[in-house]
Amino acid sequence: MKIYDYGIAPNPRRVRIFLHEKGIEAEYEKIDIRKREGRTEAFLEKNPLGGIPVLELDDGTCISESVAICRYFEALHPEPNLFGAAPGEIAEIDMWLRRIEMYLMSPAGLVWIHGNELTAHLLEQNPGTAEFGRARTYYFYDILNKALEGKEFLASDRYSIVESVALPTLDFITTLVGVPYKAEHTNIKTWHEMMSARESANA
Ligand SMILES: N[C@@H](CCC(=O)N[C@@H](CS)C(=O)NCC(=O)O)C(=O)O
Known part of the structure; x- marks a missing residue:
């Protein structure tokens, strides 16, 4: 394979x-x-x-x-388990995977497609769509920051697939897409730094 x-x-x-x-x-x-x-x-x-x-x-x-x-x-390869073990954990992990995809990656994708010079050759860009995507990304940053209050990991009390998905998503959005979280999003910053320090971040 x-x-x-x-x-x-x-x-x-x-x-x-x-x-x-x-x-x-x-x-x-x-x-x-x-x-x-x-x-x-x-x-x-x-x-x-x-x-x-x-x-x-x-x-x-x-x-x-x-x-x-x-x-x-x-x-x-079920172990180490990264998709959750107990029913509640499985559901929380799935919930956050869907949130990251739908409320972070999707709106940021609109900024990438409609507001970035690197994608300008692909379609006729609509600046209003990019602005909408930017606003929705910031809306989710606020929610994400609140959810990370006092937590090391997003969905569970241990590392899960959510971290594997959220780190590259956040790296992409804050650098290439150009929608960095704000200084007030201190919990996102701490989480981002901790996940970036893991060996897997270089994979
Ligand atoms: N939802 C898909 C997204 C796949 C996707 O959009 N991949 C991008 C790279 S990050 C790509 O291949 N873009 C080039 C293209 O679509 O032509 C996933 O989670 O794998």
Whole structure:
């Protein structure tokens, strides 16, 4: 099996961080998304949406979506458990995964697509959509900051997949997208620094 990957892209990085935390080694093949290699006819056969990461199994089955790929590896290697053990923990982890995806990555994605010069060649940008995305990102930063009050980890009292997903998401949004959290978001800053200091952050 192998994983189609691209170094600085946030979604493939989620999987690399997760696998590092689980102690799993994988084979990677680079798909240069800047050269639109994920949009070739051959790659669209693997993922009709054209994005990476994609996990290709030995029988040719292709699994896309970063969290689904992580879930596959968790099922294959249940320990260390990163998707939750007790029902409440499983649900909290799922809740935060969905929140990070829908209320952080999605609005920040609007800023990336409609407000960044690096994506200007892809479509006719709408500055109003970028502004909407920016406002919604800040709205979620406030919620995230409050949720992290007195907590080391977001969903549980231990490291989980939520951290593997949230770190590259936050790195992407605060750097490439250009929507940094505010100075008052001290809990996000502490969490961000702690997760960035883990060995897996370099995976
Ligand atoms: N929801 C997907 C998002 C996949 C995605 O958008 N990947 C980006 C890289 S971070 C990509 O391949 N962009 C290039 C493209 O879509 O052509 C996931 O979680 O894997």
